[in-house]
Amino acid sequence: MTTILDGKKLRDKIIENLKTKVDTFDEKPTLVVILVGENPASKIYVNNKKKMAEKIGIHSEVINYPANITEAELLDKIEELNNNKKVTAILVQLPLPKHISKDNVMNKIIPSKDVDGFTPYNFGKLFSGETPTVYPCTPKGILLLLDEYNIEIEGKHVVIVGRSNIVGKPLSQMMLNKNATVTICHSHTKNLSQITKTADILVSAVGKNIIEGEMLKTDCVIVDVGIFKDENGKTRGDVDFESASKIASFISPVPGGVGPMTIASLMLNTVELFEKNSL
Known part of the structure; x- marks a missing residue:
């Protein structure tokens, strides 16, 4: 039985904690x-x-x-x-x-005001192994979601499909920082399914239907970042949820998984910048 990685539930918890904190600020x-x-x-x-x-x-x-x-x-x-x-x-x-x-x-x-963590300075800090002012929102949200469900990253094979500067690249470095073995796949990757079948944790951030259940390792963890509308106008992710949920141990839904966590991370980053700039 697969467990749903509920981004909405965790977002609400983070927002409530932030509200309590911000209420104390003059x-x-x-x-x-x-x-x-x-x-x-x-x-x-x-x-x-x-x-x-x-x-x-x-x-x-x-x-x-x-x-x-x-x-x-x-x-x-x-x-x-x-x-x-x-x-x-x-x-x-x-x-x-x-x-x-x-x-x-x-x-x-x-x-010091880069709430997305996208400036070359913060990107450079991240990729040189230093701590940036803040971490990019979507990768940060993904790690918070995995942590909430006590999913171990150290020593695991993490396969990331998608190499954007917003998700794939920063997430790869953040996973490396947590001692994962990381593989990045993209549109020129050959034999994608052979690679995804080796993933303990699979993150897909493409924006089209690219991952089917048969491409997965039994009991893997799936984080679906992609979001788009199919030909019937239904909002869905990169992963075929029905087939994947029969194989994965954990899976994030679309909508309701990574999306809410991105906004929660943006709010966390705003408060973090405020606290750092107030010192």
């Missing part, structure tokens, strides 16, 4: 989210982040810009927020319009 943290353009999915994500922040007692400000804003204007705004002592954390919602360089934008955020 000044409250301030999270500023910048949204460029009218991407419907981004609008939903930003709205969810704002609601969650307010629930905890974090001041949340959303700055909306039209898609035709210049890169220079956006960078000037980030510089202004960097210099504003009342701003704890800065998040630029991705994706950005094609005429704006994501790298330039990420480089502009000072590391």
Whole structure:
């Protein structure tokens, strides 16, 4: 019988603990989210982040810009927020319009306000084995979820499908830091199923139906990060839940697994930045 890795339940516990902590602060943290353009999915994500922040007692400000804003204007705004002592954390919602360089934008955020952990400084710290200001939200949420269910990582073979800078790459390093043996697979990987069958812990972060039950090792742990709508309009993940749940010992559902943990980690990071900057 497989156990569900319930991200919603853990998120609610984390949010409650954070609310109790923030209630004791004389000044409250301030999270500023910048949204460029009218991407419907981004609008939903930003709205969810704002609601969650307010629930905890974090001041949340959303700055909306039209898609035709210049890169220079956006960078000037980030510089202004960097210099504003009342701003704890800065998040630029991705994706950005094609005429704006994501790298330039990420480089502009000072590391002490980099709530996503995506600046080159924090990425460099992570990959050199040092402790970054904060850890990237989705990988952090995954590790918190595994820890909640007492899933051992040390000595385990972790297979990560997907090599993005948001999930795959930082998670691989964070797993290495916990003494896992890590394999990263991607769109050019040959014989994917032969590799996934060796995974004690399988993390898939692709955004399409890529993992079937027959590709899994008995009693493995599955973390499904992918989320998309299938041809019937149903929200689902990378993993075929029905076949995989008959083989895995633990599995995260989509929705309700990793997604809630990403937002919980964002709130944790905001409070962590506030505490570090208050020292």
